[in-house]
Amino acid sequence: MNRDFVYSGSPAHIIFGEGKSALAGEWVEKIGCKKALVLSTSQQQADAEVLAKRLGPLSAGVFAGAVMHTPVDVTEKAMEVVARTGADCVVSLGGGSTTGLGKAIAYRIDLPQIVIPTTYAGSEVTPILGQTEGGRKTTVRHPSILPEVVIYDPALTLGLPLGMSINSGLNAMAHAVEALYAQDRNPISTLMAVEGLHAFKTSLPKIAESPRNIGVRADAIYGAWLCGAVLGTVGMALHHKICHTLGGTFDTPHAETHAIMLPHTAGYNATAVPELLAPVAEIFGGSVGGGLWDFAKEAGAPLALKDLGLSEPDLDRAAEIATENPYWNPRPVDRRSIRDLLQDAWEGNRPAR
Numbered sequence: 456m457n458r459d460f461v462y463s464g465s466p467a468h469i470i471f472g473e474g475k476s477a478l479a480g481e482w483v484e485k486i487g488c489k490k491a492l493v494l495s496t497s498q499q500q501a502d503a504e505v506l507a508k509r510l511g512p513l514s515a516g517v518f519a520g521a522v523m524h525t526p527v528d529v530t531e532k533a534m535e536v537v538a539r540t541g542a543d544c545v546v547s548l549g550g551g552s553t554t555g556l557g558k559a560i561a562y563r564i565d566l567p568q569i570v571i572p573t574t575y576a577g578s579e580v581t582p583i584l585g586q587t588e589g590g591r592k593t594t595v596r597h598p599s600i601l602p603e604v605v606i607y608d609p610a611l612t613l614g615l616p617l618g619m620s621i622n623s624g625l626n627a628m629a630h631a632v633e634a635l636y637a638q639d640r641n642p643i644s645t646l647m648a649v650e651g652l653h654a655f656k657t658s659l660p661k662i663a664e665s666p667r668n669i670g671v672r673a674d675a676i677y678g679a680w681l682c683g684a685v686l687g688t689v690g691m692a693l694h695h696k697i698c699h700t701l702g703g704t705f706d707t708p709h710a711e712t713h714a715i716m717l718p719h720t721a722g723y724n725a726t727a728v729p730e731l732l733a734p735v736a737e738i739f740g741g742s743v744g745g746g747l748w749d750f751a752k753e754a755g756a757p758l759a760l761k762d763l764g765l766s767e768p769d770l771d772r773a774a775e776i777a778t779e780n781p782y783w784n785p786r787p788v789d790r791r792s793i794r795d796l797l798q799d800a801w802e803g804n805r806p807a808r
């Protein structure tokens with residue numbers, strides 16, 4: 456067996472446990488800061504205000520303007536608040552959209568970030584920032600973007616609506632599945648990916664039964680950390696390329712798009728690297744794509760791209776964009792096979808492989 460690999464550990468501090476978001480102030484001081492601007496979306500403003508109040512004199516207030524896709528004009532508004540309040544760090548409370556805003560600020564002025572994630576998207580443990588300007592989304596990777604501290608507090612995920620929990624979990628699982636066949640995978644990324652998939656296999660069906668069970672929520676956010684961490688360390692392939700194409704060009708919702716596409720992209724690649732995807736077949740049962748599709752269906756996830764407002768003719772354009780400048784993928788991609796794959800995902804068919 457070839458044992459050559461490169462492994463670079465993340466320098467971030469990861470704090471895990473129920474109620475641990477109460478330690479945010481302690482961590483502001485531990486990283487040498489004095490004034491934290493709390494970031495959130497408008498939907499989570501009330502929670503952000505509670506957190507700012509708890510920070511007391513360490514709070515520089517709340518900016519509750521975070522929105523999906525990190526538009527540059529929102530970042531500029533937040534930067535004005537940073538300058539006006541003299542904030543020397545940010546505390547991002549929320550999902551990938553809020554984390555994205557904190558990362559965008561850090562990328563510009565290298566402000567330290569503490570993130571308290573409330574979804575399973577995994578952005579908090581990656582040095583990657585996607586931002587939009589003039590309708591175009593660009594992605595940058597830089598060490599300044601990686602948050603310094605992440606506090607995973609399952610109590611803050613209890614209110615994540617059921618549908619969002621399932622889709623966000625499948626979004627995270629897609630990072631893990633692609634990490635299993637990444638060109639630059641290493642033994643640690645593979646261990647983390649498999650453990651992350653196990654965590655979601657156990658927790659997502661139980662969340663559907665009892666969304667306010669803290670132990671189950673802890674299992675899910677543990678999975679989110681593992682899956683996000685591998686997204687931050689190894690390269691992604693066909694699945695992420697297609698999801699970026701659909702989200703970027705057709706504005707399909709982020710987590711739902713990942714949830715629908717995962718069984719199809721995994722099934723497509725299973726024919727090329729069955730041995731690398733064997734853990735997926737073992738964990739979910741049956742074939743790689745079929746097992747993931749059955750799991751998603753039982754959890755109540757959306758299964759068809761047509762339900763996201765995508766029209767059938769859009770699939771031609773999507774196949775063209777996804778294949779004109781493809782990411783590396785273990786199975787060669789061509790426009791015809793990707794168009795067929797998209798057709799199956801559009802109709803909501805169960806993948807054979």
Ligand code: NAD
Pocket residue numbers: 496497498499522523524525549550551552553555573574575576577578579581583584585611612613614615616619623686709710
């Ligand atoms: P999100 O952050 O957009 O959240 C969706 C909605 O749910 C928001 O209104 C939010 O306020 C609300 N919400 C979040 N947590 C909640 C909770 N616990 N209770 C109630 N409401 C809650 O969704 P997301 O899927 O986490 O993030 C998507 C964004 O993150 C996309 O822009 C995507 O590109 C980005 N992302 C980036 C990376 C990266 O590494 N750069 C990784 C994954 C996702």
